[in-house]
Amino acid sequence: MPKRRPKTGYTHVQLDLFAQPVEPAPPSPMKAAVATPPPPAGPAPDPAAPPARRPHLVRTTPTELAEKIASTWYAHTASGSIAIPLGVTAALALLGHEHVKDRRDTATHVLGLDPAGLIKCLREIWAYAWLHDPYLVHCAAELARWLDEDPPSKVVTAVHAVARTAITSGLLSLTGDPDPAWRCEHDVLGALLTQLRSRGARNALAEFHTPPELANLIARMTMLEIPEPGGAFDDPAAGTGGLMRALALTLRLQGADPHQYVWSMADIDPIAAACCAVNAMVWSLGPNVLIYCGDTIATGDGAAQAAEQRRQILDNYERLMYGVAGIQAFIEADRLVDRLMSGVA
Template sequence: MRRPIPPPRRHCLNHHPESSPAGPARHTPRFPTRRSPDAAFGEAIADTWHRTHGAKRLDIPAGIVATLALWPTKTEGAWHAQQLADFIANQPAEKWPDTVGEVASVHWVQRPDLISTAAPILRWAEDEHSPDTLYAIKAVALTALKHGILHHTGDRDPALRSDTDLMSWTITALRHRGDRSWLGEFHTTSDVADAMSRLSMGAHPPAVSSLYECAGGTGGMFRAAAQHLRTCSVDPRRWTWHLQDLDPIAAAGAAVNFLIWDLGPNATVACGNVLSQGDLHTQALKARAELEELRDRLADKAASTVAQLRTLRMLEDLGICSPPPHARPENSDQSAA
């Protein structure tokens, strides 16, 4: 029999786990101080999702992994990771769609283009879900925490967040074997990608250059290249990175990875067929500019609204104007008396 879903409870994304009640959340397992092997992580996510939900769709579990990997509060040390994991695990099942939206919104402010590209694995959070699906969502989140996702992606140092491509392991494990063959989608292991990067880039890579891949999947080769640059004391944020892939789920995973790996302001991801559409780098730059303009307009409008509300409150405090009728106390007659 499945455990009952816990009742909803107020929570805040910016709440620090140290301000929670002392001790780990009830029914929360102790999370590991070491990371599970990459393949074991993906297999555990797939097994949990298929066992608790059974649906073929993979956008939901991939989105949960992406949300945990993108969690804004980065930690230092195993103890802090444990505290943060306890806090995240205590999120009620009903709150997980809202949590996905909150995490995506935080990163949308910084890189609206990458979060828009990642929409195929995040958009499900806007839908209504059955209790069974919510149960499976939380089960996937707990599995990801138990297998050390915060130790893979939760460090402040981007070099320590770039040891592996968890999105690729997750998506590949969730796909049916026949789907992987039809898409030509096979994971390139980290050690192979690292070796290829060292051989192709050499011991003295330039401080500024570019890398383009027309069928890049979730970006495993870019991860290896960025790590090699760091070992050579070259900042990957100064490079230009452009990845393109036909599969929208893979492109979404790459967009999430670009944020995790901190590839910098010149990193773009596009979804399209290079054979029929060609290089989509220019279109990706155009889309990015349009989304950043939209973000700036929304930010200006929000700032203007806040300023107007503050001005009205000051005038009310000075007695210069009265609050609108809907804001007056219910016992208006007693207040007037």
């Protein structure tokens, strides 16, 4: 496993009067373990040629997509848990990144699954995501917990309908581009959470998501100058992370790399906090993301608690991976001894 990066100083950018500085978290140990080798260098692009058109399945907006998914879910009235349609959408949003070459093939595969096959596919997506980033998947558990047991048939039918609606209505056109700068333009989960929650529930939780246009304006005003690498961005009332999306997009548009910064997000709502974790993967915020679910005003140290939890999760993960590697090595050695002994005999 790779050694952890030593702690360094950073510039702290506050998005809220109550934001507290946090230290950069150690990088995920899976970065090297599952890294995809870079593609071979091709010929230099012709500057006179028009830009390549990106293949979109269906052109849509997060709000339009969210309305269709919510309508499909409530038409089936299978369960009162909004974590289920959010979890389906979140899992499918993780499909179209650098590991998927053609989003049309991805869409065709998902649409070809029967309800039981789709449930199996969703479990596999979360399992692969855990291998890539165990901490963020742990933080997103609220969206995947319903898959721990076999859901009722009515829920399975509703989940299948939601997945088909999400794919055919253009989810991958918003979340499936291999370029993270394009994925940073949209917060699908934020729009869907708003659609799935009643007005009364949103008022009770004081849950009001910042419109993306306003978030982009705030990000540009906040970063008149790009912070030095190692800086930290904190939002103690992050919702689904809309302000962080805008900040990451602004960094990328100015040539900076979000992976070189710390991203600390907190929210009192566990579903919103789970959406933050998935969005951090969709937007490729990098190895230094901290997610805290709780009242940061009351505790005052949410980021520090999140950093400690992340350290424990990654430590446990490293021990597990070393254990798996040791067991595999023992099995291979035992097979080698058997072959050698067979040769002697």
